[in-house]
Amino acid sequence: MSDADKVFAGSIPGIYDTYFVPLIFSDFADDIARRVAALSPSALLETAAGTGAVTRAMAAALPHHFRYVATDLNEPMLAIAAQRQAGDPRISWRQADASALPFDDAEFDVVCCQFGAMFFPDRVKAYAEARRVLKPNGTFVFNVWDRIEENVFAHEVTMALGKLFPDDPPRFMARTPHGYHDKAVIKADLEGAGFRDISIETRPALSRAPTAEQVAFAYCQGTPLRSEIEARDASKFQAATDAVAEVIRTRHGSGPVEAKIQALVITARP
Template structure:
């Protein structure tokens, strides 16, 4: 993963929250929220909160008084999350690096993370930090995207951009969001960090959008793939090429395609 893969700035956070969240993240956020609610934590930490899709879902699922700290490495993403959530005395927002969490030992009943661990440069270190801030009987709950071939729109966009830039294809989606799906590696990383009770569940869903153009715009201009495209050629031309590829495969009206994730629960 390159440093550019972690840059969510400029117009990206707004596009991401407006279009990507309903397109691929909302259903999984609701799933995480249901699982967190079942744990009934009195103190919850979210890492890599992004624009707050999980934060909003958990806040709605847990109406009782509890302490919720939502963190992210990227301040622009966290600013969108805080603005979308509005005033909520239960939630505090904090910029934080998952590999060096600014919290005490055994401070939280649960830690959750939606589609964030793929961006961690040292996952074992980040997992060890998560274990450190968890209470001895605490739960770490997170999800990751499955391989890109199981996530059709992302795969369509990557293939289309590969045809447009054959000598140096943009590979952000395959490299990072869809680059950490091997269950044996995930389990081994967690065990190296000190987790022992680990379950991994495959969870398919559908991604929907009103037009192929919106899918293309979201993937090309609402993710760090935007920077990859801009260093290679014209952003709008690339977006149009991806839209045409999706239109050719899925039709010109409302479109839907499979997405798939892994949901992981780990305890010390």
């Protein structure tokens, strides 16, 4: 993972929340919320909350009286999340590094994280922090994307950009969001952090959008792929987005489009 892979700034957070969240995150956010709600936590911590896809789903799924702290290292993303959920007294927002959480030991019943672990520079350290702030019988629930070949739009976007920039293909999607999918590695990282009761479930879903153009716009302009394309040739930025849209339109049609996405959902207890 390069340092640029973690930069969600400028116009990216807004586009990400408006287009990318409904495209690939909402279904899995509802899934995480259902799993956490079944645990009936009185104190919940979310790390790498991004623009608040899980936070919104969780607020709808959990009762009125509980403590919910949502954190993210990236302040522009967290600012959108907080704005979207303004006025909910149950939720507090805090900029925080998942690898150095500013909370006491055994403070939370549940720690959850949606599609953030792939971005952690030291996953064992971040998992150890989640374990530290959990109560002795607490639960850590998180998900990561499966291999890119199981996520059709992400794979097609990556292949299309590879043809446009054959000498230096933008590989953000394969390298980082879809770069942490080996179940044995995930299990070993969690065990290294002190977790023992670990389950990993493969969960497929469908990604849907009204047009191929919207898929291309979401991926190319609402993620750090934007920075990768601009670094190669800023003059080709719109052409790259158009080329991706053409590939998706050719494969999925000119109207509403849909394709398989797949993630791993992990539950771990000390």
